[in-house]
Amino acid sequence: MANEHVIEMRDITKKFGDFVANDHINLQLRKGEIHALLGENGAGKSTLMNMLAGLLEPTSGEIAVNGQVVQLDSPSKAASLGIGMVHQHFMLVEAFTVAENIILGSEVTKNGVLDIKEATKEIKALSERYGLAVDPAAKIEDISVGMQQRVEILKTLYRGADILIFDEPTAVLTPSEIQELVEIMKSLVKEGKSLILITHKLDEIRAVADRVTVIRRGKSIETVEIAGASNQDLAEMMVGRSVSFKTDKVKAQPQETVLSIKDLVVLENRGVPAVKNLNLDVRAGEIVGIAGIDGNGQTELIQAITGLRKVKSGTITLKGQNIVGASPRTITEMQVGHVPEDRHRDGLVLQLSISENIALQTYYKEPMSSKGILNYTNIYQHARKLMDEFDVRAASEYVHAKALSGGNQQKAIIAREVDRDPDLLIVSQPTRGLDVGAIEYIHKRLIEERDKGKAILVVSFELDEILNVSDRIAVIHDGKIQGELDPETTNKQELGILMAGGELKKEEGNV
Known part of the structure; x- marks a missing residue:
């Protein structure tokens, strides 16, 4: 077949x-x-x-x-050849609307004036065609992470891409949204489009992919047909060793209450209650x-506990003390560790080195500083140790946080927070965006912290993760x-019923 391959990457080497x-x-x-990649x-x-x-x-x-060798020296060149990428960390302008973001760089004008009406019509048609329901007039800063991802996909389709690259597309989605995305991907392929899917999730690869190329430490290991490879095979090819998918743990021995939330009401950005009693x-x-499901008050709840959002009413008691109204630093100093849901916006300062990011919670104390002067020798030494x-992989402890892969950024934040030995x-x-080896390690660490007597609150859209690490599920x-x-x-079925607002019959569950 003359042009069986729409893309061929041959002997690609990239050095920094x-x-x-x-x-x-x-x-x-x-x-x-x-x-799948x-x-x-x-x-x-x-x-x-x-x-x-x-x-x-x-x-x-x-x-x-x-079949034609090309120089892809800019995103516009790639776009002109029908290649579009849905990035793991979204390339969206928060203050713009959905429609403005989608047409940015490909604006439709009428007599020299931006024709937002025509663009909105086209976006609505695309939304309906691919099942990507999203309000073109909504501002990016007001919509959920899952919705933002739909905007990224629409942006690519709006530019007429035939070859779509999805970089960790489900890292931010709920189980039902993942199912929807699987259907969208299948319908894209039916329309003759070709997809590359970067993911760590073996079940997803099995659900949608035809073939998979495994790369390890920068080298391509093998390309195999999905049908002939088990999850265990793929995991071993990926990390170079055998991996356990279930975390071993002894039954929890809960002690005193560390965090007690009573009748909590928290408003979201538009002044509407997001957390309700x-x-x-x-x-x-x-x-x-x-x-x-994303958007049911999880974000606002965590922000309220950590002092990042005002509480309308109710109490949050930490080790016997009401912390409503306390500053984030006061709460942090009360031995609270926080790994935020958006690692770029709230977890890291991307322009700072990875060492400085690891010191963000402790830079003002000895041995990281003395009399207001930072001790970089200690900062770098401490970062290297963590x-x-x-297993935070980077060229060195001096590189900017933005140079690390998403998973390594996540491990750096977890290292920083766990190292402070918090009570809560x-x-x-x-494990958003983490591979199976890293997930295994993080779950093990969380259980180790639990076994040391720590109180741990985990928010996750991954039901397998919730079932694997939790001692109690709310x-x-x-x-x-x-x-x-x-x-x-x-x-998962019982969880799904409650997540959708249903009730369990008495014999169905211990509610």
């Missing part, structure tokens, strides 16, 4: 100084297939795809599109998992706790 991110990688995408955090997947999207240029090697306790020596312990550890989306719906379940005796 002495650091080799991609080492002679080969990848072929067939027309009308979904091709699998690898650990920092294996070089995003770097490889950034070259295909025109954001980076290879140090050596060549790229052919529809919510009650929840977390005890020392237990992990409480909060399951729920980077080794938590609040973790939102702990399901949130419409700003209230809809019910509590025991992970030992419940299942």
Whole structure:
């Protein structure tokens, strides 16, 4: 067949100084297939795809599109050849509307004036065609992360892409949204589009992909048909060792209540209640998992506990003290660790080095500083130690946080918060964008912290994760706790009923 491959990446090498991110990688995408790209955090997947999207240029090697060798020296060049990328960290302007973001750089004008009406019509038609319901007039800052991702997908489709690269597309989605995305991907392929899917989630690869290319430490290991490879095979190819998918743990021995929330009301940005008379306790020596569909008050609840959002009414008691109205630093100093859901916006200062980011909670204390002067020797030494312990992969401790892969950024935040030995550890989306090896490690660490007598509150859209690490599951719906379940005796179906606002019959669950 003359042009069986719509994309061929041949012997692609990419170096950043002495650091080799991609080492002679080969990848072929067939027309009308979904091709998965699998690898650990920092294996070089995003770097490889950034070259295909025109954001980076290879140090050596060549790229052919529809059999023709091309120079992809800019995103507009890639777009002109029908290549579009849906980025893991969204490229959206928060103050703009959905429609403005979608047409940015491809504006429709009428007599020299921006024709937003025509663009909105086209966006609505695309939304309906691909099942990507989103309000074109809504501002990005007011919509959920899941909705923002739909905007990214629409942006690519609006530009007429035939080859779509999805970089960790489900890292921010709820189970039902993931199912919807799977259907969208299948319908895109039916229309003759070809997809590359970067993901760590083996079940998703199995659900949608035809073939998978595994890369490890910057080298392509193998390309295999999905049908002939088990999850265990893929995990071993990816990390180079056998991986456990279920975390071993002894039964929790909960002690005194560390966090007690009573009748809590918290408003969201538009002044509407997001948390509505919510009650929840977390005890020392237990992990409480909060399951729920995105946008049901999880974000506002965590922001209220950590002092990042005002409380309208109700109490939040930490170790016997009401902390409503306390500053974030006061709460942090009361031994509270917080891994935020949006690592870029709230977890890191991307322009600072990874070492400075690891010191963000302790820079003003000895040994990180003395009499107001930072001690960089200690800051770098401490960062190196934690980077080794938590397997944060970077060229060095001096590189900017923005240079790390998403998974390594996440591990750095978790390292910083766990290292402070908090009594209460609040973790939102702990393994978003992490590979199976890193997930195994983070879950193990959370259980170790629990076994040391820490109180841990985990918010996750990953039901497998909630069932795996929690000792007790609180399901949130419409700003209230809809019910509590025991992970030992419940299942995804029961969780799904409560997440949708339903009730469980008495014999169905222990609500």
